Amino acid sequence: MTTLAVDIGGTKIAAAVCDENDAIIQRWRVPTPMDADAINDNIAKVYHEATAAGHKIKAIGISAAGNVGADRRTLTFAANIPAWVNYDLAENVGKLIDHEVPVIVENDANCAGWGEYVHGAGQGSKNMVALTVGTGLGGAIVINGELFRGSFGMAAEIGHLPMVPDGDHCGCGLRGCAERYTSGTSLENFAKSAIRRRPQDAKRLLELCGGDITKLEGPMVSQAAQEGDVLGLYAFGKIGEWLGRTMAATAAILDPDLFVVGGGVVAVGDILLEPARYNYERFLEGSAYRGHAKIVAATAGQDAGLIGAANLALR
Numbered sequence: 560m561t562t563l564a565v566d567i568g569g570t571k572i573a574a575a576v577c578d579e580n581d582a583i584i585q586r587w588r589v590p591t592p593m594d595a596d597a598i599n600d601n602i603a604k605v606y607h608e609a610t611a612a613g614h615k616i617k618a619i620g621i622s623a624a625g626n627v628g629a630d631r632r633t634l635t636f637a638a639n640i641p642a643w644v645n646y647d648l649a650e651n652v653g654k655l656i657d658h659e660v661p662v663i664v665e666n667d668a669n670c671a672g673w674g675e676y677v678h679g680a681g682q683g684s685k686n687m688v689a690l691t692v693g694t695g696l697g698g699a700i701v702i703n704g705e706l707f708r709g710s711f712g713m714a715a716e717i718g719h720l721p722m723v724p725d726g727d728h729c730g731c732g733l734r735g736c737a738e739r740y741t742s743g744t745s746l747e748n749f750a751k752s753a754i755r756r757r758p759q760d761a762k763r764l765l766e767l768c769g770g771d772i773t774k775l776e777g778p779m780v781s782q783a784a785q786e787g788d789v790l791g792l793y794a795f796g797k798i799g800e801w802l803g804r805t806m807a808a809t810a811a812i813l814d815p816d817l818f819v820v821g822g823g824v825v826a827v828g829d830i831l832l833e834p835a836r837y838n839y840e841r842f843l844e845g846s847a848y849r850g851h852a853k854i855v856a857a858t859a860g861q862d863a864g865l866i867g868a869a870n871l872a873l874r
């Protein structure tokens with residue numbers, strides 16, 4: 560018995576056949592078309608290839624970058640795919656495979672967080688919050704061992720907690736959202752503004768981006784910070800500070816025992832997590848008189864979304 564897990568990202572569609580323990584048996588990877596019909600065709604094609612290869616697929620679990628309704632079928636909105644407005648993705652994929660197996664759709668951050676919970680750093684936690692620091696800031700909430708979706712499927716949008724009144728404009732249309740201050744994008748922004756203000760300290764960062772500040776990317780800031788570069792460390796200190804503030808705000812509502820932090824930037828480890836821990840404690844209500852959640856790096860890797868989608872498809 561296997562599941563087909565599909566992760567529709569901004570640039571690529573990753574798919575995998577997973578066994579009953581969510582271990583990956585076979586993989587596919589294709590570029591993501593910006594057209595909804597072409598995405599459905601790709602998923603159906605992978606499904607037919609998987610069954611032709613002899614895999615007994617029991618369900619398809621799709622991780623999608625967008626807002627997924629509580630029915631776990633419908634994309635209510637997605638920034639990247641214009642057609643995904645109140646779009647029944649499960650039905651549109653299902654009809655291409657003659658509804659041979661059920662199709663379950665889940666938000667990408669929820670899938671990655673659930674992957675961490677069942678197979679990564681979240682194992683053994685009772686109440687967990689997972690945060691994925693990527694282009695934006697994704698969130699997933701587990702309460703009493705169950706993924707918490709909210710009443711309309713919109714829970715865990717932690718990246719859009721309003722942290723700064725009238726702050727920076729966010730892609731969601733609001734201002735001052737957490738992800739404007741703690742994300743891969745904001746890491747680059749903090750580093751760029753530091754270079755402009757402190758050119759005398761910017762030698763290493765400018766070297767890494769070939770002297771063109773517009774070409775500065777997150778991994779360059781990570782490399783500089785790991786070498787001890789003062790501006791690289793500053794940029795991580797800033798997103799770490801806002802990460803900690805965001806966690807404290809989250810804890811005021813959910814009181815979790817664990818925060819799992821994922822995304823490419825977490826490869827720097829404590830360079831990001833120590834300022835997060837410090838500021839979490841600093842902004843936590845009653846900090847000296849209460850238990851503190853652990854703050855750890857994700858361990859399930861790039862496949863967290865796929866294995867989360869595979870596991871959720873069977874639940």
Ligand SMILES: [Zn+2]
Pocket residue numbers: 718719729730731732733734736
């Ligand atoms: Zn926002």
